[in-house]
Ligand SMILES: Nc1ncnc2c1ncn2[C@@H]1O[C@H](COP(=O)(O)OP(=O)(O)O)[C@@H](O)[C@H]1O
């Protein structure tokens with residue numbers, strides 16, 4: 001479970017998030033919507049440990065992020081456009097990243113690349129990928145180690161209709177395994193179809209919109 005307690009984020013004199021408290025439970029997909037610049041990415045970065053709240057706490061499975069640990073233990077994410085080494089293939093990029101934790105076998109990496117609709121044996125450099133292919137590889141990277149928490153910031157960027165449908169299917173089956181997924185998008189339609197609960201960032205607050213649960 002992810003909990004935000006009285007979280008505020010201030011940049012210089014700009015308050016972006018003001019006294020937000022919320023709980024995200026396991027086994028659900030949560031959507032976070034709102035117009036550009038409202039603070040969606042800032043919220044995801046605070047949960048991921050990439051930004052510290054100015055005041056308040058982020059607690060993931062009982063662990064205070066930025067205090068007890070710098071980052072949540074079991075987290076996969078895409079925040080904005082995923083960064084890859086441009087001259088390497090998709091497989092080699094994921095192989096390098098997987099070396100950090102060392103829990104993914106080459107087969108698991110290849111299976112995950114196949115799952116997102118890419119060819120794990122392709123020698124094509126990531127520099128030559130379309131935006132949609134890069135997004136798919138980013139999703140593969142985020143899920144290959146089967147993290148408990150998946151944070152996806154605008155994961156449908158650059159995907160065509162078929163791509164969006166495929167990624168939806170992948171996220172729904174990922175949810176079945178008991179994971180928590182937080183999904184940010186400025187496209188409310190994507191979110192409403194997929195999410196159990198939807199929150200809107202508005203006037204520095206997180207407001208529940210209801211969903212399909
Ligand atoms: N590292 C930063 N330093 C200063 N301002 C930032 C930083 N990150 C985000 N902001 C500001 O916070 C606000 C919310 O940004 P963001 O969360 O990226 O919006 P979005 O909802 O589009 O993801 C914006 O006004 C942005 O300029």
Ligand SMILES: [Mg+2]
Pocket residue numbers: 040041042153
């Ligand atoms: Mg954003």
